[in-house]
Amino acid sequence: EPEVTQTPSHQVTQMGQEVILRCVPISNHLYFYWYRQILGQKVEFLVSFYNNEISEKSEIFDDQFSVERPDGSNFTLKIRSTKLEDSAMYFCASSTPGQGNTEAFFGQGTRLTVV
Amino acid sequence: AQSVTQPDIHITVSEGASLELRCNYSYGATPYLFWYVQSPGQGLQLLLKYFSGDTLVQGIKGFEAEFKRSQSSFNLRKPSVHWSDAAEYFCAVDNQGGKLIFGQGTELSVKP
Numbered sequence: 001e002p003e004v005t006q007t008p009s010h011q012v013t014q015m016g017q018e019v020i021l022r023c024v025p026i027s028n029h030l031y032f033y034w035y036r037q038i039l040g041q042k043v044e045f046l047v048s049f050y051n052n053e054i055s056e057k058s059e060i061f062d063d064q065f066s067v068e069r070p071d072g073s074n075f076t077l078k079i080r081s082t083k084l085e086d087s088a089m090y091f092c093a094s095s096t097p098g099q100g101n102t103e104a105f106f107g108q109g110t111r112l113t114v115v
Numbered sequence: 116a117q118s119v120t121q122p123d124i125h126i127t128v129s130e131g132a133s134l135e136l137r138c139n140y141s142y143g144a145t146p147y148l149f150w151y152v153q154s155p156g157q158g159l160q161l162l163l164k165y166f167s168g169d170t171l172v173q174g175i176k177g178f179e180a181e182f183k184r185s186q187s188s189f190n191l192r193k194p195s196v197h198w199s200d201a202a203e204y205f206c207a208v209d210n211q212g213g214k215l216i217f218g219q220g221t222e223l224s225v226k227p
Contacts, residue, residue: 031213043159043205043217056214091158095213103149104215108158 002026006092006107013082013114021077021110023092032075033093033104034067036060043091049075082114117142119206121218128196129226136191136221138206147209148189150180153220154202162204165189176200201225 005024013019025032034046047057049067066078075094079086089111093104118141128134140146147166151159163174170182180191189206206218 033213033215035215042219043207043215045214045216048213050213093215103161103164104213105161106151106159 002105004092004094004105004107006090006110008110009108010111011113013112015084015114016081019079019082019112021079021090021092021112023075023077023107024073025075025092025094026105027073029094029096029105031055031095031104032067032069033095034077035091035093035106036088037091037109038085038088046077046090079112082112084114087112087114117208117210117216119208119216119218121204121206121221123221124219125222125224127224127226130198131195134191134193134196134200134223136204136206136223138189138191138218139187140189140206140208141187142208142210146189148180148182149207149209149215150174150178150189150191151205151207151217152176152202153205159205162191196223196225198225198227 007022032049035043037043045058047061048055064080068076089109091109092107095104096102120139122137149164150162152162153159162178163172163180165172165182173179178193180189182189203220203222205220207215
């Protein structure tokens with residue numbers, strides 16, 4: 001069964017450092033998303049991406065964040081200068097065309113710890 | 116603004132007992148509704164979804180949910196809980212732009 005894969009599963013970084021979280025969406029999916037879950041809190045939407053551009057972003061997704069689809073398979077989330085409060089589980093998701101009438105498939109997540 | 120409320124933060128049930136997890140949403144149009152389950156340290160697995168049609172939807176692992184427009188609810192049910200059902204359960208609404216808005220989650224514990 002096709003799945004969304006995320007690497008690494010756990011990343012520890014020092015405050016102020018740049019991190020790149022990687023995702024390989026399901027191959028025929030065209031809509032890509034990043035969500036985050038701070039420990040003990042709900043899952044929050046960060047950004048959606050379609051046709052090589054951001055289609056929607058939340059207020060959390062400030063200038064420190066960026067997304068990219070550098071090739072035909074990967075979808076990345078970059079945090080330029082990490083802060084302690086960026087520590088969270090980050091989930092990538094993808095969905096098929098016909099957006100809205102289909103489900104998003106989630107990866108297993110990357111746990112980011114900023115120290 | 117769209118929102119999802121799961122009133123119960125933590126529920127404990129005995130194995131074999133029935134389960135109902137509550138979810139209320141606020142959304143102006145016809146919602147697309149989902150229930151996801153998250154086991155510790157794991158990702159989000161879709162249990163079931165409602166887009167339209169029959170208001171009682173069946174999902175995986177013996178779960179079902181009923182959409183009640185009049186109550187703005189989409190409660191998750193299971194007639195007999197197994198110990199392996201212990202996990203965190205999230206209700207979510209799709210804003211029809213593909214963005215999911217999640218509730219706070221309900222942690223389910225199962226007593227032997």
